[in-house]
Amino acid sequence: MTRFLFRRILQLIPTLFVVAIIVFFITRLLPGNPAAVMLGPQASVEDIERYSEELGLNDPIFVQFINYLGDLITFNFGNSLSYNAPIIDLILERFPNTIILAMSALILAVLIGVPAGIIAARKQNSFIDYIITTFSLVGVSMPIFWLGVMLVLLFSVNLGVLPATGMANFMDSPVEFFRHLLLPSIALSTIPMAEFARIIRSSMLEVLKQDYVKAAKSKGISERVVIYKHALKNAVTPLLTVIGLQFSNLLGGAVLTETIFSWPGMGLLIVDAIERRDFIVVQNTVIFIALIYVTINLIVDILYKVVNPKVNFDSKKG
Incomplete structure (x- = not known):
């Protein structure tokens, strides 16, 4: 277990390094000069050039x-550059809101998805099973x-009946907070x-075929x-592995959802x-999300080992 943890932690470094490379060069492909955008349309060429030098935009890539x-x-x-504030403060201010949205979506998915899967397995090849399976396929394919x-x-x-955008303060009105949270x-x-x-x-279908279930x-x-x-x-x-991966995906999928619902x-x-x-x-926000993503995957691997000690993480032993 210790060797596994050490190896997995070391694997985080190249993963984050690759993400950093991709994000850095993709952001440099964005059209427009950041200095010109920051200074506004009334800025002169000299002001834009001087501000670009201050930001290091004139340095070799x-x-x-x-x-x-x-x-x-x-x-x-x-x-x-635009908010005129430390980026870490912006992240710490917004990250709890993303966690609230992701956790709410995850809880809702577990409360509905898990019982639906159990019912579909109990009623295999029935009309209810077909309905749940069809809705599952549609849900996976539906764009957010x-x-x-x-x-x-x-x-x-x-x-x-429900607000379209925004987020209410929980301390001011818990009811309004949950009303704003429901649609996203x-x-x-x-x-x-x-x-x-x-x-x-x-x-469930696989487990129900086991001898100990038949014996029970x-x-x-x-x-x-x-x-x-x-x-x-x-x-x-x-399901533990899938929950961990889906929670990580929820953090990424929140980009579209948060944009639609502000x-x-x-x-x-x-x-x-x-x-x-x-x-x-x-750059820094994406790197922060990537760090959370790989950390969650590491935690899921640890939990998987705790729940099922028979799992062997040593690839040499299979």
Whole structure:
């Protein structure tokens, strides 16, 4: 276990390095001069050139990249060009909102997806099974941005029962906070909800074929006890990995969701920074999300080993 942890932690370094390279050069492909955007349309050519020099934009691209890596190693995220504030403060301000949205979507996906998968497995090849399987396929295939727009049109524009955008303060009004949270959570939870239903259904069908489940049924134990006490315990193990991966994906998928619903999280921060040509915010925010992503995957691997000690992480032993 110790060797596995040490090896996995070392694997984080090249992963983050590759992400840093990709993000750095992609942000340099954004059209427009950040200095010109910051100074506005009334700025003179001389002012733009002087500000570009101050920002280091006139340095060779290799020098800019080395400076960028040096700042990452020393955890110096720098200051935002457009917000005129330390980037780490912007991240710490927006990150909790993204976590709230991602956790809400994950909880909603588990509460609906897992029972749906269990019901589909119990009613295999029935009409209910076909309905759940069909909705799972549709949910996995449905684009978040399209679903988000449809939810806004239905519940906000046509029915007028839920707010379309923004985020309420929980301390001021918990009810308004959850009303604002509901639509983006539903939009973001659709894909993981469908994925959980499919995984649980497949895993449950495999477990229900095992001899110990058949033996429990032959003893006269009720089907509910067999499923929830014996079968589900082993069927839920593969779900741990999927939950971890889906939670990481939710952090990335929040970019579209937060943009549609104007939820003030990391995704909306990235989109606003791109519009303002604030590539420093884009670079460091994406790196921060990538760090969270790989950390969650590491935690999932550890939990998988804890839940199922028979799992061997040593590739030499298979």
